[in-house]
Amino acid sequence: MGKHEVPVMRLLVIVFLAGCSVGGFGAQATPQALVPRSARLAEGTSYLYVANVGSNSVTVYVPGQSKPVRTVTKGLRYPVALAFDQSSDLYVASLGTYKYGQYHNESVTEYAAGTTSLLRRITAGIYSPASVGLDSSDNLYVLNSLPFKSNPPRVLVFAGGKLIRSITNSIVNPVVMALDSSNNLYVANAASNAITVYGFGQGTPFRTITTGINEPTALTLDGSSNVYVGNRLGGQNNMGTVTEYAAGSDPTRTIVNGIFVPVALAVDNSANLYVANAGGGSGVGSITEYPPGRTTASRTITQGIFDPVALATDGKGNLYVANDASVTEYAPGKTSPQWTISNLNGPRALAFAPH
Secondary structure (H helix, E strand, C coil): CCCCCCCCCCCCCCCCCCCCCCCCCCCCCCCCCCHHHHHHCCHHHHHHEEEEEECEEEECCCCCCCCCCCCCCCCCCCCEEEEEEECEEEEEECCCCCCCCCCCCCEEEEEECCCCEEEECCCCCCCCCCEEECCCCCEEEEEEEECCCCCCCEEEEEEEEEEEEEEEECCCEEEEEEEEECCEEEECCCCEEEEEEEECCCCCCEEECCCCCCEEEEEEEECCCEEEEECCCCCHCCCCCCEEEECCCCCCEECCCCCCCEEEECCCCCCCEEECCCCCCCCCEEEEECCCCCCCEEEEEECCCCCCCEEEEEECEEEECCCCEEEEECCCCCCCCCCEEECCCCCEEEECCCC
């Protein structure tokens, strides 16, 4: 485990970026700390956002440059999840301070697109937030991963900063959530070994996936709403599996080869699947890649990998990995990093936005 490890189950961030190549999750304010014109990217490219738990910050980079163009700090305390709305406003889930066995002062903060300007801080009902996302109507979803007093884990839904719905049905020890292009909500539940799926505006699941699920730790979707789940148990030497699901409840693919405790997943625009493994390599982690339909890894990355916790891909097929104290980027088919951001203080989430 790295020195910045979150003192609960590892947290995976699933981000959907509307209109961007990596998929994405909108409000207005007076722009402040705008990115300099000289740093603006070419049409169709994006900035990389990194949430750092050790420095209580979100740093923003032009891919290929190691110096951030912008650093967001106001209102952040142990940030673990990122998302964007239709206007590219940034939302950050913070765990707050950890003492006496639980978190305190948890929140989700909103920042104007391309700035460090804090628009809103939401705290009502939020505790131990593990995932955050927005639907196509810019409703904000927050996954509370742990119980608090008499309140069980749940997914909270906010509109304009106001709580409009609380989902608890069939949610048991949830670890991560995701939204598809039809605004269906997917929740991975570790204790019940189930993925529960909720229709837009609904509080009861219309679909439950249990076959092949064995203590899920990671979850992502592709552009066709195929579901990918990283399972902590099962497989070779009980090192875990990754299972894929189409419209049904039975897996269309089960991956065992190259899996060593999966902690994060990503799928690129060509439907290549990437798995961040806590083990493998020299025991400090590895990344394995699987082409569509394949169960044998076509690429294994260990160089530059140390305790990987989050993954992201861009529209060019480049892969980005958040490690214990760095972010490394890999060109398609390569196993050596072509770009490294070093000396980071506990990166825990990655996301792309056009500003």
